[in-house]
Amino acid sequence: MRNSDRVLRVQHQLTERDWRLLGWLYDHAVLTSFQIAHALFPSLNRAQRRLSQLTGLGLVERFRPFRLEGGSHPYHYALAHTGALIVAATRGDEPPRRATSTTRLHRIATSRNLDHRLGINQFFTDLAGHERLHPGARLHHFWPDTRLNRFFNPPGTNAFGLVNADALGVWAERGQTVAFYLEHDTGTEALTVLVDKLTGYGNLVRRGGPAWPVLFWLHSTTREANLHRRLADRKLNVPAATAARDRLDGKNPAEAVWHLHGAAAPLLRLAELPMPGTVDPAEFDSASPGRTR
Known part of the structure; x- marks a missing residue:
């Protein structure tokens, strides 16, 4: 056939x-x-x-x-x-x-990167599982790194930049929508590498790109605390938030597990992370990697 x-x-x-x-x-x-x-x-x-x-x-x-x-x-x-x-x-x-x-x-x-790829995908399948059980929650977009390591035009801007995130997501819950970049950390890279990644995101913002939050999905609370100490010496042009997988205690990444750097407020839900403006998930459709059915 x-x-x-x-x-x-x-x-x-x-x-x-x-x-x-x-x-x-x-x-x-x-x-x-x-x-x-x-x-x-x-x-x-x-x-x-x-x-x-x-x-x-x-x-x-x-x-x-x-x-x-x-x-x-x-x-x-x-x-x-x-x-x-x-x-x-x-x-x-x-x-x-x-x-x-x-x-x-x-x-x-x-x-050799199979475990890392599965770790990234686990984050998003956890969000999809939360969506399945909670009416009103929605994982609108889940873009791979292969889409983001090319020059691209963020919806609603004229900026072009090279973004080396592990993935991009668009998540909505309780009437709030957030677009974010994900950095999935396995603890093998030096903390200076993680801190320096924020420079690329800052460069995109300086060229007119959106200041979407960068999420560091870390493997331990010790590494999380050390990362925040390193970030204290940096001027950030994008919001940076962290969550440590060893302190989730069964919670989902959609829930209040995110420590927003520089904020004294309690841990935030994913949809509560700060956005530079309103996000329309439909604007991503024309920019997404191929048409969806």
Whole structure:
């Protein structure tokens, strides 16, 4: 069967939830079964059944990374070739060759940065899980680093700049909307590297870009305290907020876990972080990496 026929045959079997999942995998490479279940399904069992069906349709592939210390990882899911063709078609992108899809899958499965990528994706699937359980909450946009490490035009501005964030998100809850950059920290970089990253964001603001908050998603409270001490010596042109994963105590990144640098106020919810102006999520659609369905 020709690729185009395959696409036409399976696309009518997809739900709105399937389209969202395939779009995430197209942009963000890989998600575990647990991340997918938490973000999109009422139970792990329901998620596993649907993922098995999508695998059978040739839309996704699954693998388990090698674990040196033994044991097994959960299944990791990435786009299969037909899934990539379908998403590319809906976005008007050049359809990938089968060899390209195979190479991409192999690179995802063997990447040294797999854990870092999964950590970034965990942040956003946690937000999506919060959205699923809280009417009125919405993860409007979740852009990958591959979109942001090119020059781009922030909606509503004429500024161009090089942003090396791990991801960009647009989140709304309780009538408030925030656009933010995410820096997912695993503790391997020197704190001076984290502090210096704010220079790039400040340069974008000086060129007329928006002063959207930069979130440092840190692995420990010790590192968080040390980072705030380093930031005390810097003049910041963008809001910087931190949260330490070891003090979450089961809380979600949407909740009041954010320590805004320089503020004496209590911890803030994600949607409460300061914005330079009103954010319209629809303005991101024309600037997003490809059209959404």
